[in-house]
Amino acid sequence: MTIHVIGAGVAGLAAALALARAGQRVALHEATPAPGGRARALPDGTDNGTHALLGANRAALRFLTAIGARDAWVEPEPLGLPVLDLEEGTARRVALSPLGWGDAARRPDGLSLGGLFALLRLAIPGPDRSVAAAFAAHPRLLRALVEPLTVAALNTPVEEASARLLGAVLRRLGGKGAARLLVARQGLGPDLVAPALATLGCHGASLRAGARLRALVQAEGRVTALDFGDTIIALLPGDAVVLAVPPWEAARLLPGLPVPQRHAPILNVHFNRVEEGPVRFLGLLGGLSQWVLVRPTGVSVTVSAADAAVGLTDAEAAARIWPEVRQAALRFRLPGAWPEAPSPARAVRERRATPRHGLNPPPAPPRRPLANLVLAGDWTLAALPATIEAAVRSGEAAAAVLGRALRQRVVA
Ligand SMILES: Cc1cc2nc3c(=O)[nH]c(=O)nc-3n(C[C@H](O)[C@H](O)[C@H](O)COP(=O)(O)OP(=O)(O)OC[C@H]3O[C@@H](n4cnc5c(N)ncnc54)[C@H](O)[C@@H]3O)c2cc1C
Incomplete structure (x- = not known):
């Protein structure tokens, strides 16, 4: 009996881990050459985009612990988030938690x-x-x-x-501790994806990268085969599928499924500044840049809900963003050199980074639309925005539903 997990993003990895730890035989199939999905390392090791977690993200932190990577996620600003207002010229440290607002110095403006x-x-x-x-x-x-x-x-x-x-x-x-902000010390590759794959390997799970599911072959409300184009995998009785792909792929594979239709982009600009020093995380108001992550291996700047910014060329984005970063770095006295001329930079544009979380969202899809297929993915939970936390929870929920269905079948 094999559980086929389609998609090795965080949701697929979390589902695979929960199933493998429960003793199931797991086969992961990932369309791209490298797992991680929207939280991945690019071929040169850079993150596709800065990912932050909060102490409140309990499922995500449990997942990190399970893969032995919890200590790789550090809290760069335990005293409160340094925030520079570029328009007004004011700088302050802001507590993200209301519990910290008793201290007037850490209250938001x-x-x-x-x-x-x-x-x-x-x-x-x-x-x-x-x-x-x-x-x-x-x-x-x-x-x-x-x-x-x-x-x-x-x-x-x-x-x-x-x-x-x-x-x-x-x-x-x-x-308490819910508003602690954590980032991967080195990056998503070494601090998330690689340890997840290593742990899955220890539990006997297999991974096929570069394997895009073309179609789900169905009969009588069940999946009977997985069509990967060059390979067709026939499912045996008792085999099951976790479909952990983004909404547009889920809708292609299962026409009629309710999925979010509108997505929002995130722009990340990575500056190649190599300089020893602690990991730091700064907020900016009143400019193009929103968050600045400083690591010894580079400086990454995030622009979320980036409808307007995503059309900038790499050079335009770097030219606008670097002076903002430099101003914040000098203001908060970050160590090292911050020259006027920007370091070499590249922009990564995730055009469908997450669904848009507006009013009247589409209904959550059924967790188990076919007898032997369950859904996972950040977009499948209505109660949470599409984040790593939602992805992990969805993967674990899919594994739990499948586990129950398999047990009932065994009992029947
Ligand atoms: C730039 C950026 C910044 C972000 N910042 C944060 C943050 O700070 N904090 C946070 O919590 N979240 C953040 N997110 C959101 C977070 O990355 C996602 O919520 C999460 O990674 C989604 O995981 P997933 O497994 O549900 O989907 P995905 O990551 O999309 O995984 C789906 C996987 O399925 C594969 N696939 C697709 N079709 C097929 C097919 N037909 N056959 C086989 N495989 C297929 C894909 O290649 C992919 O690997 C950010 C996202 C982006 C893009």
Whole structure:
């Protein structure tokens, strides 16, 4: 009996690990030459884009522990996030958790009693509205805290983003340690994908890279074969499938499945600056750059909800972003040289980085649309934005549903 996991992104890796640890024989099939999906290392080792986790992302952190990579994710700014406002010229450290706002020095700009109340109101169920509408009366708080959080967590502009979904994110930041921000010390390759594959290998799971599933052959509500073009794998009784592909691929393979149709881009610009020093993470307001990750191997800048920025050429993006980064680095006294001339840079554009998290999202798809097929993927959970946390949870949920179905079959 084999469980075929289609797609070796985080959701597929998490599903494969849960199944392999439960003693199932697992075969992973990945379309591209390298696993990781939207959280992957490029051929030169650079991350496709900076990925941050929060202490609240318990499933993601459990997954890192299970693959022996938890210690590779470090908290670069334990004293609060250094944020430079490029328009106003102010610099401060901001606590991401309301628990840190007792200290006036770490409060976000514009936090008033009314603003706090508007944040609390997000937790109260009611009709959904855009984040911009929910904070229309608190423009400074919107600009200094709510908009950066929305764009980072929902990858959707505030005018369109769901206040209800943002509320679900903020509610999870209240607990102790929940707002700790973590990044991979070296990168997604060594600190996520490689350890996941090594752990899966130890559990006997196999991986076929460069294997794109062309079609699911079906009969009587079941998958009977997997068509990879050059290879067709016939399923035996008891075999099952975890389909852990992005929404557009899931809809192609299973026509009629409800999937998110609209996606938002993320632009990352990677500067080739090699300089010893600690890992640092800075926030910027009022410019093009939003987050700056400084590692000894390079400086990576993130622009989320990047509808306007994604069309810039590499040279245009670097020319606009480097002076912003340099200003923040000098202001927060980051070590090393920060010359005026930008280091060589490359831009990575993920045009369908995540679904857009607006009002009236499509209904969540059924977890098990066919008798022997379950779905996984960041987009399959309605309660969370599309993130690593959602991907891991979806993979584990798929494995649990399949486990139950297989047990029932054995009992029957
Ligand atoms: C630039 C960027 C920055 C991000 N930043 C963050 C962040 O800071 N924090 C965070 O938590 N999340 C972040 N995310 C979101 C996070 O990367 C995703 O939510 C997560 O990686 C999705 O995993 P997944 O397995 O659901 O989907 P995917 O990663 O899309 O995996 C699907 C896999 O299926 C494969 N596949 C597709 N079709 C087929 C087929 N027919 N046959 C076989 N294989 C197939 C794909 O190649 C891919 O490997 C970011 C995303 C991007 C793009």
